[in-house]
Amino acid sequence: AQKVTQAQTEISVxxxxxxxxxxxxxxxxxxxxxxxxxxxxxxxxxxxxxxxSFDEQNEISGRYSWNFQKSTSSFNFTITASQVVDSAVYFCxxxxxxxxxxxxxxxxxxxxxxx
Amino acid sequence: xxxxxQWPATLVQPVGSPLSLECTVEGxxxxxxxxxxxxxxxxxxxxxxxxxxxxxSSEVPQNLSASRPQDRQFILxxxxxLLSDSGFYLCAWNDRGESAxxxxxxxxxx
Numbered sequence: 001a002q003k004v005t006q007a008q009t010e011i012s013v014x015x016x017x018x019x020x021x022x023x024x025x026x027x028x029x030x031x032x033x034x035x036x037x038x039x040x041x042x043x044x045x046x047x048x049x050x051x052x053s054f055d056e057q058n059e060i061s062g063r064y065s066w067n068f069q070k071s072t073s074s075f076n077f078t079i080t081a082s083q084v085v086d087s088a089v090y091f092c093x094x095x096x097x098x099x100x101x102x103x104x105x106x107x108x109x110x111x112x113x114x115x
Numbered sequence: 116x117x118x119x120x121q122w123p124a125t126l127v128q129p130v131g132s133p134l135s136l137e138c139t140v141e142g143x144x145x146x147x148x149x150x151x152x153x154x155x156x157x158x159x160x161x162x163x164x165x166x167x168x169x170x171x172s173s174e175v176p177q178n179l180s181a182s183r184p185q186d187r188q189f190i191l192x193x194x195x196x197l198l199s200d201s202g203f204y205l206c207a208w209n210d211r212g213e214s215a216x217x218x219x220x221x222x223x224x225x
Binding site (some may be wrong): 035037043045047050052095101103104106108 | 147149151157161164210211216218219
């Protein structure tokens with residue numbers, strides 16, 4: 001069985017602060033993929049990043065950065081200099097190559113960035 | 116690239132009425148397709164997934180059913196809606212690390 005845990009249900013920061021969203025996963029498979037999605041108030045899921053289990057290199061994209069650590073089964077997401085437009089629910093997700101290839105989502109973290 | 120079409124975008128239905136939400140995918144063949152539901156303020160719950168035509172797996176027993184009449188078509192249905200069926204429904208495709216989502220259907224049962 002696979003599981004994704006986002007322990008932070010809600011985070012509130014003031015604009016320009018840095019914020020890290022935590023994600024811890026569980027799987028018995030050696031090949032798997034991790035995702036982060038953003039869900040703005042409109043509801044659609046916006047893809048942010050995909051990382052496979054063999055690539056532990058951290059990634060930076062503008063104000064976004066991701067820290068993948070297999071040793072702790074974590075895939076944390078940091079927003080630098082947060083902006084009001086970053087306010088949304090963020091989901092971490094996991095999938096493997098097994099039958100079904102289902103995406104398992106964490107419970108989501110609601111980020112509120114105040115001006 | 117893969118594209119998922121999902122409709123309608125919003126739906127208001129009375130209790131006891133039937134439901135049919137449709138999802139079609141373009142740009143791939145024999146896709147794995149999924150239906151998720153998100154209750155207000157909650158996370159995403161997997162309802163059904165399908166690895167091929169006529170093959171449906173249910174993750175959560177409930178008032179809903181799913182069908183896969185064609186390779187690229189996935190339908191979510193109910194014969195009689197309950198108030199608790201209200202939520203945001205998302206169709207998804209996933210294959211070896213690639214994934215895509217429909218734009219979602221916001222269902223309100225009144």
